[in-house]
Amino acid sequence: MSPHSTPSPSASRDRVPHALLPAELAGPDRAGRRTARDWTVDVLLFGWAVLWWVILFVANQDYDYLPDWLRVVDPILGGALCVALWWRRRFPLAVSLAAVPAVALSNTVFGAGMVILLNLAMRVQWRYAVPVLVLYLVASAPYVAIYLFPHGDGWASVFFVLAYNLVFFAWGAAIRARRQLIAKLREDAERERVEHARRLADTRRAERAAIAREMHDVLAHRISLLSVHAGALAYRTRQSAAGAGAALSDTEVAESAQVIRDNAHQALEELREVLHVLRAEERRAAGADPDAAPAIAPPQPTLAEITTLVEEARAAGQQVAVDTELPCPPDADPASGGDPLRALAGAGDLRPQAQRTAYRVVQEGLTNARKHAPGARVHVRIAGDPGGTLTVTVDNPLPVGLAPTEIPGAGAGLTGLRERVELDGGELHHGTTDGTFTLQARLPWPA
Template sequence: MTTHPTSVLARRLLAGELTDGGPSHPGQVRRSARDWVVDVLLFGWAVLCWAALFEQAEAKTYLPGWLVAIDPPLGALACLSLWLRRRWPLGVALAAVPAAALTDTVVGALAVIIFNLALRIPPRTAALVLLLHLAATLPYVLFYGVPHDERWTIAAFVLVFYLLFFTWGSATRARRQLVLKLREDAVRARADHERRLADVRRAERRAIAREMHDVLAHRVSLLSVHAGALAYRTQRTAAGEGTALDDSEIAESATVIRDNAHQALEELRDVLHVLREDEEEDEEEKAEPGAPGKPGTPDGARPQPDLTRLGELVDEARAAGQTVRFDQELPERAEGAGGYPLRPQAQRTAYRAVQEGLTNARKHAPGRPVEVRVAGAVGQELTVRVSNPLPAGHRSTGPAGAPIPGAGAGLTGLRERLELEGGTLAYGPRDGTFTLEVRLPWPVPESGYDAGP
C-alpha cells in the first residue's frame, strides 16, 4: 500500500505552503487547519488593536479633523484585507500604504501585512515596498508626533516596528524555503533510489537470464542429442534399415537422458542459490581458512564452475558424441595447488565461454570435430578459443535431422559477462571454420603470486 507523502495530521499542523508542495499555482489558496486558526487569531488581534486605538482617536485634539474622521474606516479596511493577504500579498501591502501613512488604528493589521509581505514576496520587491511604507509613514510621524518634542522617539519606534516584523517574515520565509528544498531533495533522492532499484532489478533479470541460458541450454542440448540419436535409431529400425535396439541399449540411453535431466535440475538449483547472494560477499565472507571444500561455496551446494572443471565439461561433451580436442596451457603450479589465482567470476565466465562454444557446435555443426584451447598467464590475459568446421549449408540439425532451437541469447549473455569483467568477445566464420574467442584480463593478485621455477 502506497502512503501519501504528507499525512492527514501533518496537513492540519503545517502551513498550506508546506503540505504536498503547496498550491498548484501562486494564485491558489490552500489553507490547512493551522492556517485557519492562525488567520482567525491574527484577524482578532488586529481588530482588538483597532478597537483599542479607536477609543483614543477623539482624544487626539492636536490632529486635523479629517485625519480623525478617516482613521477608523481605513483601519477597519486594513483589518478586513488580512483575509486576502495569502492570495494577493503584494496588492494588500500596497493598498495598506495610505492607511499606514494616515492612521493609527492600522497598527495591528499593519504588523501582519508587513510580516506577510516579507514571507510571500521576493526579497527585492518586498524591500522596495517596505521603503515605500517608511517613506509614507515617517512624514506623518514627524509632523504629528505626540507630543511634538518626542517625535524622533516615535519615529525610531516606527522604524523598529517595521524592521522587526519584516525581519521576522524574512526569517520565516527562509525557513520555509529550506523545508521545501529539503523536501525536493528527499523526493529527488527517492526517485533516484527507485531508478537505481529498477536498474538493479533489470541487471538481476539479465544475470538470471544469462545463468539460466548457460546452464539449461547446455544440458537441454545434451538431452536433445541423446533423445535424437535414440529416435533416429528407432526410425531406422522401423524402416528396416538398421538393427533393432536391445534392452540394454535402450536402458543405457534412458539412463543418460535421466542423468542429464537430474544434472540440469541440480545446476539450476545451484544457479538460483548463487543469484540470491552477492558474489563478492559470498566469496569473501564465507571463505574460512582450513575449511573443507572450496572457499565461498555455500553449504549444500556444489562448487561453482571454474577453470578446474573444464575437463568435466569436455568429458560430458565427448560422452554426448562430440569429438573434442582439448588443449590447456595454464600455470601448472596454481593448478597443482588446487586453484588458479584468478577471480572466481572471471573463471566462471571462461567456463561459460567454453560451454557456450560446445553447445553452439552441438546445435549448428553436429558431428563436426570441435577444438577447445584455453591458455593464459598471470599478469597477461586468459584466452579461450572454441572452433569447429562449418557444416555444409550451415544447417542446424541434430542426429535425427530435427533442428535444435536457438535464439542467439547465449552469445549476447556472454558478451554482457565479458563487459562486466573487462574482456572481449569475437566470433564468426572464417575459411570454413567458425571460431569463438574470448579474452579476459588476468591481473596479478594483490597478495602476490609465485609462478615457480
C-alpha cells in the same frame, strides 16, 4: 516496508494532516486554497488587527488637535485595511501598496499594517518587497509627525516606528526562509527518492541478468545433451522400424535411457543449487534470519571441469578436439595425470573467477555447436601465460547453407557470456570467417 524502500516526501507530509500545514507546504493540490490552519491564523490575525483598531480608535478621541477630516478618515482607513487582510494571501503586493497611504495618515491601521508588512516579507519577491518596505518607512514620517511628536516623544518615537517596522518585516523574512528551506529539503528528498528508485531498479535488473546468465549456464548445456541423446535414440528407433538399420538391443536402449536420466538428474541438481543460493540471499535481504550464516555457494567450475565437460560432449557423439598451451605449474598435483587444465586448476595460479569464466566459454561454445551445427567438429584452444592473458577459443564449421546472419549472435547465452567476461575484465568476440564460427574470450591473467 522493504529494507530498500525510502519514505517519499509526500509520505512524510501525509503523516501531518494537510489541515495542520500552511497552504504553501500542504502540496500542489492545496495551492491557492486555505487549509484549516490558514483559516485559524487568518481569524486570529484579523482579531489582532480589529483589537488594535478599537484601542487606537478610542485613543484618538483624546487627540483634540486632530482635524475633523482626519478623525473621519483614520478609522475608515484602518477598517479598510482590516478587511483587506482577507486578500493578503492572494494579492500580497497589491494589498501592501494600498496600505502605504493608510500608514501615513491612520493611527488605527497599526495592527493591520504590521500584519501586511509581515505578509509582504513572506510572500513577495525581494526586489519588490524591499522597495515597498522603504515606502513604509517613508510613509511613517507623517504618521510620527501627526500622532507621536505632539506628545513630546521626539526621536524616541522615530526609533520605535523604525524598530517595529523592521522587526515585523524580519519576522516575515524568517518565516519565508524557513519555508523555503523546508521546500528545498523536500525537493532534495524527492530527488533522492527518485535516484534511490533508479538505483534499486538497476540493481534488480542486474540481479535478474545474473540469474538469467546462471540459469542459462546451468541448464543449456545439460538440456542440449539431453536433446542429442534423445534425438539419437529416436533416430535409431525410426531407422530400425523402417528396416534401414539393426534393431536396438535392450542393453543399448537401457544405456541411452540411463545417459538421459543421468543428465536430467544432473540438470535438476544444478538448478536446485542455484535456487537454494537465490532463496537464501532473498531471505537474508528480507531480514528473516539476520543471524543466519552466509549462504554456501555451490561448487563453481574450474579449468579442471573443462576436461569433464569435453568428455560428456564426446559421450554424446560430439566431435571435440582440445589443444592447450599452458605453463605447467612447478607444484602441480601428481593426481592431475599430466592434464595441464587439471594441474593449473589445482595449483591455484589462476583466479577462480577467470577459471569459471573460461569454463562457461567452452560450455557455451559446445552448446551452440550442438544446437546450430550438429555433427560438426568442434575445436577448443586454451592458451596463455601469467602476466598476460588467458585466451579461450571455440570454433566449428557452419553447416552448408547456413548464412552468416543465421548464426547465433544475439541470443541470451552469448549476451550473458559477454556480460560475464566483461565483469571479469576481459573481452569476448564471436563471428564467422570463411564458413567457420568462432567464439573467443580473452581474460586477464595477473602474474
